[in-house]
Amino acid sequence: SQCYGIRMAVAVQTPVFEGPFDLLLHLILQEQVELYEVSLTTIIDAFLIEIERMDHLDLEVTTEFLLIAATLVELKARRLLPGLDDGDLDDELALWDERDLLLARLLEAKTFKDAATVLARLAASAAHRVARRVGPDERYVDLTPDALEGISAEQLRRAFIRATTPKEIPRIDLYHVAPVRASVLDAMAELIAELPGAGKVTFRDLTAALVEKLEIVVRFLAVLELYKQGQIELDQPARFGDIEICWIGSEQEASAELVDAYEG
Amino acid sequence: MIPTPDTDIRPDVEARAALEAIIMVTDEPADPRLLAQLVEIAPERVDALCEDLAAEYASEGRGFELVKVAGGWRFQSRAEMSPYVERFVLSGQSARLSSAALETLAIVAYKQPISRAQVASIRGVNVDGVMRTLQQRGYIAELARDPGPGQAVLFGTTSAFLEKLGLNGLDELPALGEFVPSPEVVEALENGLRFDAMEDVDMSAAPADIDVDIDVDIEIILEDSEEFVVDLRTSSISLDALDVLADDE
């Protein structure tokens, strides 16, 4: 007898199938093919991949895969080699049973798959309506001095998880209402206000309070512009190290003129 | 304007305004029974008045609506206005559900209370991860424990699930019967799984020297509970032979 470690062999691209039923439904319904035409290695590969993908082995589910695979092997073998029945009625009936069971389960899986598409439709339609979740305003704050009454640490944990769970990707382009509108001009004006008299400052310090990556990029461009105008000196002692910035322009000049120079 | 304690003699005008005022400050759908208590009117009147208000807002073309979701009344933005509302980054909008999550939710919704193993058996895949995510997001929750041996945890859907789908109750879900596969699908599946002899099969494609007495025994060995080894041991067919068979197609 031979042993096959499951880990072998399976470097094929993971298909999008969610398990054996998903795969079979796809093969039979979407592809409109009969099992006879389906390469057995394809099925077995797909099954092995599915098993491989499982986070940890669930013996029950894995067995499921293998049983289905075995049934398919038998069905397929029968169909490839017709007319060679040895006439064992018990075997024949057992195979029918297996097949009926598999069919019933495929139908059930298909039923819920279709139900899921309706749920998806409902969820999509509900997503167009946003609930008001605002709560009493500050006029009512004094009525309940202890707002944490009845709140458990566990609820707090759940609130944290809720707040940090990936958010839905907005479907509409946000650029024209982008919350951040960083402009190089504004950044220059800020630097002109901050730098004179501040001595040697690192770029890291200059951007430590910034939240948006865009803001940091824009501030960097502003630094370069000021450098170009000869208002600041830049030094970077180490490769990829901190950039040191020092104001060398006159303080009087530190005004809108520089900004104008950029615009021009 | 001070509420009088007599039950249900409050004029419509005031009751309606009171309902609007309260629902405006609830951060989850307001239970009609609670509203009835607060406004001192009958719960049925709460529903009737809210339905009136909802119809009014609709006829006035308001940008918001009053709806009954998950058993309670709430204000929400009207769907037609979603292009404007979506421009604005909203917190608490959870990620769209994957198809795996939706299928799992569908099974739990229609079959609740149901154990994780039962869901896995219907889906034919491990559902631990999906179920955990759905639980974390609050769409499903532990309802009870199976009284039988093993005492499996039984799951059901929550009001957050209803809210996610914009439903007032589970009874608003389409009947499962509507999803039973059509005769065509059943036929296609039956054909797909047919194993009786096909007349037009070209037998020359089949390898001649394969013993047809196929008997697949499957043995699963868990070694060290880590390594997973499958032994497809057959009396007269090996995986190599299967490959030959498949390759020949």
Added chain:
Amino acid sequence: MIPTPDTDIRPDVEARAALEAIIMVTDEPADPRLLAQLVEIAPERVDALCEDLAAEYASEGRGFELVKVAGGWRFQSRAEMSPYVERFVLSGQSARLSSAALETLAIVAYKQPISRAQVASIRGVNVDGVMRTLQQRGYIAELARDPGPGQAVLFGTTSAFLEKLGLNGLDELPALGEFVPSPEVVEALENGLRFDAMEDVDMSAAPADIDVDIDVDIEIILEDSEEFVVDLRTSSISLDALDVLADDE
């Protein structure tokens, strides 16, 4: 009716409904300038339309009103109905803390010390009002100032907060367990960088006429750490490089 600018052609009916929809779902008073941007009308028209709406609600005897508070528009219950709202608040059925407030508090609790901007970046909305309320209630307090030039105030929870939750110390907060926040959130927390909406930000928002031929040759790379690293001495910069940078998030 104020004079309509050329770009301001959205009909009143739609603009009003859009304003109602947005204001209905915001949990902070909505800035007229933001509303103007979202609805694509002039800010003065926002105020005029909101005033119209407010007058309408008053004349219809609605239980809610539209008011301008702290420079923004919001819906609130009408003062005459406050006896009902008070009953609701006192009934204990109302969430004492809005879910927005609870989420904000949770973020501060688990991630302190944290700046207001970082919290806003995680929640994806302005949190000024909520943070102020939490501070007023004594659940959070200023801990320190960020040493950088921006000197952002860093917040943390108070001992009153621990006491209310019945905890002896922050180490008694329930473990987050296997939960892994989205990579964007991790990044926001680690780098203090805002994540939302970035992918939609058109880099053309940054002035396009940037002179690429700057005397200093620089190289911007994203290291594994996702840190913004710049080397002044090598290579060259182009706006494309910046785009890549933005795309990489």
